[in-house]
Amino acid sequence: xTAVPMQGVARPSxxxxxxxxVLGLAGLGQAWRTAVGVWGLPAAVGEAxxxxxxxxxxxxxxxxxxxxxxxxxxxxxxxxxxxQGSTPALVGVSTLLIAIAVLPYSLVLAWALASAxxxxxxxFSLWHTGTLWKGGRNAMDMLPxxxxxxxxxxxxxxxxxxxxxxxxxxxMLLGVGLFSWLAFxxxxxxxxxxxxxxxxxxxxxxxxxxxPPTVCAMACLALSPGSAxxxxxxxxGYGLFQLLLGLRLRGWLxxxxxxxxxxxxxxxxxxxxxxxxxxxxxxxxxxxxxxxPIFVGANLFIGYLGLRTVHRLxxxxxxxxxxxxNRPVQSD
Numbered sequence: 001x002t003a004v005p006m007q008g009v010a011r012p013s014x015x016x017x018x019x020x021x022v023l024g025l026a027g028l029g030q031a032w033r034t035a036v037g038v039w040g041l042p043a044a045v046g047e048a049x050x051x052x053x054x055x056x057x058x059x060x061x062x063x064x065x066x067x068x069x070x071x072x073x074x075x076x077x078x079x080x081x082x083x084q085g086s087t088p089a090l091v092g093v094s095t096l097l098i099a100i101a102v103l104p105y106s107l108v109l110a111w112a113l114a115s116a117x118x119x120x121x122x123x124f125s126l127w128h129t130g131t132l133w134k135g136g137r138n139a140m141d142m143l144p145x146x147x148x149x150x151x152x153x154x155x156x157x158x159x160x161x162x163x164x165x166x167x168x169x170x171x172m173l174l175g176v177g178l179f180s181w182l183a184f185x186x187x188x189x190x191x192x193x194x195x196x197x198x199x200x201x202x203x204x205x206x207x208x209x210x211x212p213p214t215v216c217a218m219a220c221l222a223l224s225p226g227s228a229x230x231x232x233x234x235x236x237g238y239g240l241f242q243l244l245l246g247l248r249l250r251g252w253l254x255x256x257x258x259x260x261x262x263x264x265x266x267x268x269x270x271x272x273x274x275x276x277x278x279x280x281x282x283x284x285x286x287x288x289x290x291x292x293p294i295f296v297g298a299n300l301f302i303g304y305l306g307l308r309t310v311h312r313l314x315x316x317x318x319x320x321x322x323x324x325x326n327r328p329v330q331s332d
Contacts, residue, residue, distance in 0.1 A: 012064075012067055012071070012074040012075055012077075012078050013067060013071075013074070014060060014063045014064050014067050015078060015084065015087065016064065016078060016084075016087040016088040016089075016090055016091060017084065017087045017090065017260065017261055017263075017264070018060055018260055018263075019057070019060055019064075019087075019090035019091055019093070019094040020090055020260070020261075020263035020264050020266060020267070021056055021060075021260065021263045021266070021305075021309065022053050022056055022057045022060065022090075022094035022097065022098070023090070023093060023094060023097060023263070023266055023267040023270075024263055024266025024267060024269070024270060024302050024305060025049055025050075025052055025053035025056060025266075025302065025306075026049075026050060026053035026054075026057075026094070026097040026098060026100075026101055027097070027266065027267055027269075027270030027271060027273075027274065028049050028266075028270050028273075028298060028299065028302045029046045029047070029048075029049035029050035029052075029053055029101060030046070030050075030097075030100065030101070030270070030274055031046075031270055031273045031274045031277060031295060031298060032045050032046025032049060033046040033047075033050075034274055034277040034278055034281070035277055035295060037281060038277050038280055038281050038291070050101040053097070053098065053101065054098050054101060054102070057094050057095070057098050060094075061091070061095075064091065082137060082138060082141035083141050083143055083145055083202070083205070084145070085128065085131075085145075086128060086145040086146055086147075086148045086149055087145060087148060088124055089121065089124055089125065089128070089148035089149040089152060089153050090148060090152075091120055091124075092117045092118070092119075092120035092121035092124060092153055092156075092157075093117070093121070093148070093152050093153055093156045094117075095113055095114075095116055095117030095120065096113070096114060096117035096118070096121070096153075096156045096157055096159070096160040097156060097160075098113055098117075099111075099113035099114040099117060099160050099163075099164075100159065100160055100163050103163055103164070110163075110164065111164065114160045114161070114164060117156075117157070117160065118157055118160075121149075121153040121154075121156075121157055124149060124153075125149035125150050125153055125154075128149045128150075129149065129150060132146075139191060139195060140191070140195060140196065142187050142188055142190070142191040143188065143191065143198075143202065143205050143206075144188055144205055144206055144207075144208035144209040144264075145205055145208060146184050146187075146188065147180075147181065147184055147188075147208055147209075147211070147212055148208065150176060150177065150180035150184075151177050151180050151181045151184065151212050151215075152177075152208075152211065152212075152215065152267070153177070154173040154174065154176045154177030154180065155173075155174065155177040155212070155215045155216055155218075155219045156215070156219070157170070157173045157177075158170040158171065158173040158174040158177065158219040158222070158223060159218060159219040159222040159223075160222075161173065161223075162219070162222035162223035162224075162225075163222055167223045167224070170219070170222070170223045171223055174216070174219055174220065174223065177212075177216065177219070178216060181212045181216065185212075188209065192206075200255040200256045201256050203252070203253050203254075203255060203256055204253075204256060204259070204261035204262045204264050204265070205261065205264055206253060206264075207246070207253075207262065207263075207264035207265030207266075207268065208264050208267075208268075209242065210239065210242040210243055210246055210265065210268035210269075211239075211267045211268035211271060213235045213236070213238040213239035213242065214235065214236060214239030214268055214271040214272040214275050215267065215268070215271045216235050217232050217235040217236050217239065217271070217275045218271045218274050218275050218278075220232055220235070221274075221275065221278045221279075225278075226281075226282050227282065228279060228282040228283065228284050232275070232279065233279070233284065233286070235275075236272070236275050236276070236279065236287075239268065239271070239272050239275070240272065240290075242268070243268065243269065243272060246265070258308045258312065259312070260309060260312070262305060262308075263305055263309075265301070265305075266301070266302060266305060269297070269298050269301050269302070270298050270302065272294055272298070273291075273294050273295050273297075273298040275287075276290055276291040276294045276295070277291050277295065279291075
């Protein structure tokens with residue numbers, strides 16, 4: 001195996017990682033929808049956020065599809081990358097979240113989007129997992145992006161199916177996501193604890209590490225609304241611990257200058273808020289206490305990411321920036 005440097009190799013102008021912004025915006029919109037029932041907040045705020053999320057998703061979908069037609073080589077380079085190769089799973093995850101967003105307005109459209117999202121998710125996760133099973137991966141590439149195809153995709157698929165009234169199918173997907181999470185967690189933590197330190201440009205990807213427990217809890221609540229099962233509190237508690245750990249390491253995690261990769265933190269943050277609000281609605285005492293500050297924090301964090309992203313777009317220059325996140329692609 002020889003390393004082919006990324007320098008001089010075509011890279012996608014719209015990386016699949018950009019779809020993480022849809023996760024944060026759509027998740028915050030869902031948090032506001034939940035907060036309407038818990039605290040009587042204005043419903044228009046949540047619907048506006050979901051509309052923005054849908055708009056961002058539509059722009060990215062069209063741009064990504066057009067890019068694949070015009071420059072498939074760049075997209076293929078990303079697909080085969082040992083770290084970034086997991087991020088196309090976000091195309092399916094974001095589509096499933098938009099399906100949940102449009103459900104109150106059109107059941108037909110929600111089913112169409114959910115079907116498209118699940119088709120992408122299942123097809124991509126089977127292909128990606130198959131490549132992993134062939135072996136040959138570098139231990140240095142065991143980063144949290146590995147969660148995206150089989151963990152994030154299955155948890156979000158379960159939540160979408162729960163919202164559409166197909167909870168039995170949803171529990172099946174939840175099982176795939178849960179056992180995949182448990183399998184990858186030990187590998188990724190071993191990489192973080194025992195291998196060389198994560199380079200600063202790759203540290204935004206660690207934000208994905210914070211998402212699985214609270215996204216799993218959120219999916220469970222979509223499949224079993226109103227539940228206050230102790231296992232949900234265990235998942236939520238672990239997610240809160242992860243977020244507190246992120247605050248403790250904020251200086252180290254934020255060493256890289258701002259770029260859209262920091263949206264990787266958004267899904268875990270908003271899933272924590274949604275879970276807190278739903279547990280508070282179910283009468284769970286700790287959730288009633290913690291839901292307000294978590295909800296405020298989620299709004300401030302997504303607002304910060306949004307403002308920094310807009311500022312970056314406004315100050316963008318055509319020459320772009322060098323790719324410092326990606327590791328070399330391995331080829332025979």
